[in-house]
Amino acid sequence: MQIKQELDALFQEALTEMGIDEPVSSVVEAGKPEFGDYQFNGAMALAKKLGKNPRQIAQEIVDHLPETPMLSETSIAGPGFVNLRLDGNWLAAELQKSGGDERLGVGRVEDPIRVVVDYSSPNMAKEMHVGHLRSTIIGDSLANLLSFLGNDVIRQNHIGDWGTQFGMLIAYLEELGEGAEGNLKDLEEFYKAAKRRFDEDEAFANKSREYVVKLQGGDVRCLELWEDFIDKSLGHCEEVYSKLHVGLTREHVKAESSYNEELAQIVEDLKEKGLLQESRGARVVFIEGDENPLIIQKSDGGYLYATTDLAAIRFRVHTLGAKRIAYVVDARQAGHFQQVFAVARKAGYAPEDVKLEHVSFGMMLDKSGRPFKTRDGGTVKLIQLLDEAVERAKGAITQRDAYSEEEIEKIAEIVGIGAVKYSDLSINRESNYIFDWDRMLSLEGNTSLYQQYAYARIRSILRKYGKEIEGTLRLEDELQRRMGLKLLQLEDVLRSAARDAMPHYITSYLYDLATIFMKFYETHPILRDDVPEELRQSRLLLAKQTADTLRMALEILGIQVLERL
RNA sequence: GCGCCAGUAGCUCAAUUGGAUAGAGCAUCAGACUUCGGAUCUGAGGGCUAGGGGUUCGACUCCUCUCUGGCGCACCA
Structure with a gap:
């Protein structure tokens, strides 16, 4: 359900009816709840072009709006804003429909295209470091999103596997012979060691240069060494991808050398x-x-x-x-x-x-706003950063039930990695990003944990209830109406996020949704005995759809949820 | 020197791309627990949107100048 599109169509119809074919601005969400849910701001500009009074134009437009069950109220305010309020019954009915759909009512784009998303792109000569984190996370969520909306997405990992440094690396690999396996465990060290040899030993340096030429010339022995090296290096990347829960595999690799x-x-x-x-x-x-x-x-x-x-x-x-x-x-x-x-x-x-x-x-950047480095000024290996995230998550988990070691490990992984990804995705990607452990693993504010907590809370209720929900969804009051509206805006949000390649549209949406749910949860008991059955069913439906929305959207972002925390 | 990007509450970020009184979280202060999971919720204070000028019904948003910061500017990727 694309609400804005539906509303735009209504206004378009009204304008056509009036014989106006000027392009007008589209309907947007209202700035403040007291103004309504949406507003149409085109009357002012139109008034200017036509040399008429804007409020009068606005009134004419409203008068020409077709009959619709969508709107319960239209009013004109200020210089000529048309404020719109969606009808609660209409919202409830639409929600009931989308709630029963496995895509929660989110359609596929009418003009699917083939999209290439080029992301991650590590250099095979070195180990992945924090510099690759943002590309990998943002790119992956974007690929998921575009694909979810029905596009044919091709992920391309444009790995850097070619260049002069590979002559040096394979020369060193060959020199180590049998023992190379162990040294390759730490690519960073391997690179440094090879570089040292290169700087200190003229003969080795010459051999390295010679190998570059041989490689380019297609020398079989050199190619074998090189392939072996790339394979090992790629193995390291895959470890990172798997830990990051990112959907990149070898089939997405399209190397520079190709x-x-x-x-x-x-x-x-x-x-x-x-x-x-x-x-x-x-x-x-x-x-x-x-x-x-x-x-x-x-x-x-x-x-x-x-x-x-x-x-x-x-x-x-x-x-x-x-x-x-x-x-x-x-x-x-x-x-x-x-x-x-x-x-x-x-x-x-x-x-x-x-x-x-x-x-x-x-x-x-780090907490003090400087480029992210280790204490001694080196680059931070990505794998270490991710391990630290999991460790820190363990510390943040307050144990409600007695969990086994294994369960704690799994929870910490989902929480820790989710926090790293969410905090990155939740800010406008264009700006610099301050990486702060304390904030991202916080239990409050716009964090992944807040979403995961909201999800787990709802799942807990549904577990306790334990039966099929089979009632009619009703929006009892203003809070629920707002919640319903939020839920129904999912497609609009996903589409604009895809259009602008801006994952943070989705996280702000989720944060709003989770916040509204928490308020609802505080004030509207569901399972308590004194709740009439009819209301219980309706509230269960609302809660369930909130959980489903959280899960689906977080999954698109590449973040997992847990039934229990 | 030229170019690109940014500057919003003490801190970290929003603002539907030109709409109404610029919103959240953290931190601070004050409240709500016989928990459907308090990892929550309610409330308060906090702003000349770096600064000047302009465009118009209307500007954080567009134009222009200045200041501050970051980043690029021929044979690395």
């Missing part, structure tokens, strides 16, 4: 299209309004990541058939993507009907 053979073609193609220029020995494409060109091929003949990105766009559009490509990459690369997108357009790799979007996000 584009190697197309890079020369890209250069050739750009040349044919007359876009390529020589500048300072390199081959570049200039973009109007930009002083610096995009470098396609270095003066030594090597390719750059821009070249690979172009090849990837071409692949995604022409082979995969993507109509929307979302790059979940940090904000510092905004300039790079602007250039790459511009060149992709010029070269025809991405026609106008393909949406190229940089889903950018801010840096992760």
Whole structure:
């Protein structure tokens, strides 16, 4: 159920009836509850264009609104706002319908498209660190969301598996021979050790360079070593993904190296299209309004990541058939993507009907607002961070029942990982993000734990009741009417979150919903003996739909819920 | 130097993309427990939306200048 769309249609009809075909602003949620549920603000602008009194226009529009069971009240206020109040009976009936649906009444988009979501993209030379966290979490939730809404989503993990450092790494791998297995457990250490060898030993450095050339030349032995190395490194990533409860597997890996053979073609193609220029020995494409060109091929003949990105766009559009490509990459690369997108357009790799979007996000900072580092200034390994989250969650769980070690571990994992993900997703991704353990694992405020608690509370009631609910849903009072309205807004929220690639729309929605439920819970007993059966059924239905909504939306965000906490 | 992004309560964040009196949480203070799970709920105080100017019925939002901070600016990814 898309409420806004329904309301817009009513207004459109009224305007058509009046013979007005000016474009008008659409219906929005009311700023304050006392104004109503929704408001139409188009009368003021319309009045101006038509040279009429806005309140009068508003009145005419209201008079021309078609008959509908949706609205119980329309009124005109201020300079010409049209305030709308949805009818409680209509809401209740719609809720009863959506409650019985496994998608809770959320439809699929009428024009599903193929979407590529490019996210996570770790570098195989090193271990995943906190820098990959946001991309992985935001990208995964976005992919889930778009897919839930009926789009054909292709997740792409554009791993960095190619470049000069791999010569060094496989040379070192070979040198270690049999004993390499153990050293690879810690990629960070492995990299450092290899780097040390590279810096200290001229012969080793030369061999490394030689291996880079051999790799590029397709030398079998080197390729084997390299594949082995990538495999191990990917194994580390998968450990992280699994711990993060993220849906990335090997089938989503589309490595940089897989584009190697197309890079020369890209250069050739750009040349044919007359876009390529020589500048300072390199081959570049200039973009109007930009002083610096995009470098396609270095003066030594090597390719750059821009070249690979172009090849990837071409692949995604022409082979995969993507109509929307979302790059979940940090904000510092905004300039790079602007250039790459511009060149992709010029070269025809991405026609106008393909949406190229940089889903950018801010840096992760520590509590004092500095870049997130370990005490000695190193990067924080992602796996360590996640383990810490689980440990801290254990401390935060107050035990109600006697749980086994195993149960505690499972609960702590869901709570801890959920907290890390939720706190990231709950703020506007564009801004920098201050990572604060205490806040994210807090029991209060806009946190995952608050949602999980609300969910567990409802499940507890439903367990206690233990029977099928089979009554009619009624919205008894203003609080319940607001709750019903919230529940019915789910699709609107999901759709706008998908449109703007903004997961925090969903978390604020969930927080509102959970808060309203908590108020309801405090003031409306359900199972108590003195509650009339009819009301009990209705309240059970409301509670159940709240729980279902929480669970479904959290799942889309990649956060799990628990029957008990 | 050029460019991009940001600046909202003491702190962390919202504000439906131009709508009415800028909302939450934390922290502070004051309340509600014979718990359908108090990990909750009720209330109070706290703001010149960095600053100036402009656009208009209406500005946190758009334009412009200034200040502050962050980040990019040719052969790393």
